[in-house]
Amino acid sequence: MKRFTLILMIAAISGVMITGCKKVEVATPVTPLPKTLNELKASDAFSWTTGNTVEVMITGLPTAVPVRATLTISLADGTILFSKLHPMDQNLTVSLTVPSTDKELTLKYGSVSYPVAIVNNQAAFSFIPVLID
Amino acid sequence: MKKIIILTALTTLLSMTGLMAQVTLNCESGNRAIEQGNCWGFGATSYSNTAGLVISGSWSTKSNSLTNSAPTACWIKTPWMLIGNGNITFQTRLDGAGNGVSAKGITLWYIPYVAAAPYGEGTPVQFYTYDFPVFNVTTVRDISAPIPAAIQNSTSVYKIRVSFAGTGGNERAYSDNFIFPGTYWSDPANGCIPLAVIQDADGDGVPDAEDAYPNDPNRAYNSYFPAANHSGTLAFEDLWPAKGDYDFNDVVVNYRVQTVTNAANNVVEVFGRFVLRASGASYHNGFGFQLNGISPDKIISVTGNSIGGSSIYSFLANGLESGQTFANCIVFDDFFRLMPWSGSGIGVNTNPTAPHIPYDTLNVHLVFINNGIPAPGGTVANTQLLPGVFNYYIVAKKVRGNEIHLAGGLPTNHANTGLFGTLDDDSNTGTGKYYKTANNLPWGINILQGFDYPTEKTPINDAYLHFIEWAASAGAAYPDWYANLPGYRNQALIY
Numbered sequence: 001m002k003r004f005t006l007i008l009m010i011a012a013i014s015g016v017m018i019t020g021c022k023k024v025e026v027a028t029p030v031t032p033l034p035k036t037l038n039e040l041k042a043s044d045a046f047s048w049t050t051g052n053t054v055e056v057m058i059t060g061l062p063t064a065v066p067v068r069a070t071l072t073i074s075l076a077d078g079t080i081l082f083s084k085l086h087p088m089d090q091n092l093t094v095s096l097t098v099p100s101t102d103k104e105l106t107l108k109y110g111s112v113s114y115p116v117a118i119v120n121n122q123a124a125f126s127f128i129p130v131l132i133d
Numbered sequence: 134m135k136k137i138i139i140l141t142a143l144t145t146l147l148s149m150t151g152l153m154a155q156v157t158l159n160c161e162s163g164n165r166a167i168e169q170g171n172c173w174g175f176g177a178t179s180y181s182n183t184a185g186l187v188i189s190g191s192w193s194t195k196s197n198s199l200t201n202s203a204p205t206a207c208w209i210k211t212p213w214m215l216i217g218n219g220n221i222t223f224q225t226r227l228d229g230a231g232n233g234v235s236a237k238g239i240t241l242w243y244i245p246y247v248a249a250a251p252y253g254e255g256t257p258v259q260f261y262t263y264d265f266p267v268f269n270v271t272t273v274r275d276i277s278a279p280i281p282a283a284i285q286n287s288t289s290v291y292k293i294r295v296s297f298a299g300t301g302g303n304e305r306a307y308s309d310n311f312i313f314p315g316t317y318w319s320d321p322a323n324g325c326i327p328l329a330v331i332q333d334a335d336g337d338g339v340p341d342a343e344d345a346y347p348n349d350p351n352r353a354y355n356s357y358f359p360a361a362n363h364s365g366t367l368a369f370e371d372l373w374p375a376k377g378d379y380d381f382n383d384v385v386v387n388y389r390v391q392t393v394t395n396a397a398n399n400v401v402e403v404f405g406r407f408v409l410r411a412s413g414a415s416y417h418n419g420f421g422f423q424l425n426g427i428s429p430d431k432i433i434s435v436t437g438n439s440i441g442g443s444s445i446y447s448f449l450a451n452g453l454e455s456g457q458t459f460a461n462c463i464v465f466d467d468f469f470r471l472m473p474w475s476g477s478g479i480g481v482n483t484n485p486t487a488p489h490i491p492y493d494t495l496n497v498h499l500v501f502i503n504n505g506i507p508a509p510g511g512t513v514a515n516t517q518l519l520p521g522v523f524n525y526y527i528v529a530k531k532v533r534g535n536e537i538h539l540a541g542g543l544p545t546n547h548a549n550t551g552l553f554g555t556l557d558d559d560s561n562t563g564t565g566k567y568y569k570t571a572n573n574l575p576w577g578i579n580i581l582q583g584f585d586y587p588t589e590k591t592p593i594n595d596a597y598l599h600f601i602e603w604a605a606s607a608g609a610a611y612p613d614w615y616a617n618l619p620g621y622r623n624q625a626l627i628y
Binding site: 033034035036037038040041042043044045046047048049050051052053061062063064065067068069070072075077078079080081082083084085088094095096097099100101109110111112127128129130131 | 156162164165166167169170171212317320321322323324338339340342343344353354355356357358359360361362376379394396397398515516519520521539540541566572573574575577578579580581582592593594601602604605607608612613615
């Protein structure tokens with residue numbers, strides 16, 4: 001009998017402990033994926049293209065002498081999306097349509113190329129170098 | 134014309150006229166990175182605006198503690214220069230009072246250009262030494278170092294290195310107002326190598342090495358959309374304002390655009406390559422594009438499009454459609470005139486059991502500047518003709534007002550806006566919503582990477598198994614839904 005009581009007590013305590021540690025499930029609403037296009041509601045802003053409009057922002061460098069060279073912005077496959085003869089001391093913002101699978105652009109100025117990451121549909125580059133001491 | 138920069142003549146002329154240029158450093162940018170971008174070099178030397186130590190203005194250079202006697206420990210290097218004559222001058226001080234045992238000094242070196250050497254820098258040659266006194270070292274000293282005869286007015290380029298060195302004590306050197314007689318001769322656009330002789334055969338200001346048309350002064354650059362080596366696909370439904378069957382094959386056209394610009398960054402011409410692939414329709418549909426924001430008088434001519442004899446369109450003398458605020462190019466007026474129905478199945482090239490009709494290609498040429506002379510309306514800058522300006526549409530049923538754009542596409546002047554908001558269309562000129570249903574579904578899609586369209590009457594999501602996830606996520610999920618990857622397609626439902 002004593003043994004049975006002990007087992008009951010252990011079971012009860014274990015039950016309390018297990019209950020106390022039980023993770024509280026919070027119901028999260030899950031929107032079922034539409035099965036047909038007729039059920040689909042798309043975002044107002046969705047453009048239905050496989051490209052994104054990427055704003056490329058270039059910060060100029062105040063130069064000691066006038067510097068002009070060819071600026072090109074390219075995709076990873078080498079496709080030139082944009083070219084211009086560009087003064088190095090001028091800022092430039094240009095909106096380009098980039099395949100949504102591309103996460104990086106290549107900016108070439110003169111003979112030097114720079115990779116520029118696309119983050120939140122923006123690609124920022126500065127001719128002012130980052131100092132590494 | 135070969136443009137040659139004659140270094141000797143330039144430097145000689147400047148010397149004779151007493152106008153020899155100077156390369157200076159006064160640190161007042163407050164940002165050493167700007168000078169570094171201009172090809173200055175700094176070794177263990179920064180900028181400081183510490184009151185009481187700055188020599189003049191708001192900023193001076195500040196070396197690390199001079200505890201190393203090597204000339205490569207703390208230094209400032211000029212950009213590549215054509216060295217003039219006279220004296221190199223600057224001001225300098227230390228930031229400690231001196232303890233009588235410290236030995237601090239400055240040495241000046243010239244560095245010849247050796248193309249094969251790292252950074253192009255040959256072996257430095259020392260030509261000047263200055264030793265700080267051991268007491269009262271915070272006093273500002275005026276340094277004046279004569280340029281050695283070996284490099285005076287040379288046609289070779291050099292850098293000058295100012296090295297700070299020392300032993301004993303932790304004093305730092307502050308310096309300012311550097312003046313180096315000579316001419317700046319670095320190229321920040323080319324990794325700070327010395328300026329080179331520029332070959333520019335057509336004299337348009339774009340070096341031959343960067344010029345896609347080195348012998349044509351009226352052209353300089355090519356750009357492409359969506360890519361240089363492949364086409365994108367435009368795929369339309371044609372029952373607007375009613376929803377269709379979403380097989381997106383009522384008009385299927387591949388497209389690739391090449392834009393040619395000149396050295397003034399204006400558009401010279403545009404080549405549009407359009408490949409007619411399929412029309413799973415019974416209607417006779419046309420296809421064209423509007424250049425949003427570009428007035429028709431900015432274009433000299435349009436050629437290469439295909440318009441039949443009994444067209445519903447009327448045209449200006451330059452080949453653009455008349456009665457439009459913005460330039461409209463009708464690429465073709467009737468798909469079936471160019472690719473006739475085989476007599477089997479619905480339309481052309483959407484039923485795998487029907488005969489395949491060879492694709493037709495139209496190479497459309499829009500001229501903006503001809504032999505250097507722009508259209509009457511003036512020039513169009515390259516930033517005005519980016520891919521987003523091309524507003525593609527079809528004209529269904531040979532009814533001009535029945536134009537159907539990609540989602541959000543601005544209607545042209547000839548669109549029948551009376552159909553907006555009817556049947557399944559939810560276009561609203563007040564809110565700027567165009568060619569979408571109430572649930573924002575489109576009548577056209579644009580696949581930049583190219584697209585194998587579904588067979589007739591196959592909803593696109595049956596053929597492409599992640600299309601709905603892509604659309605429901607506004608493009609975030611499965612951005613490559615069109616790819617030929619395992620689990621992505623039902624190949625049997627793709628033409």
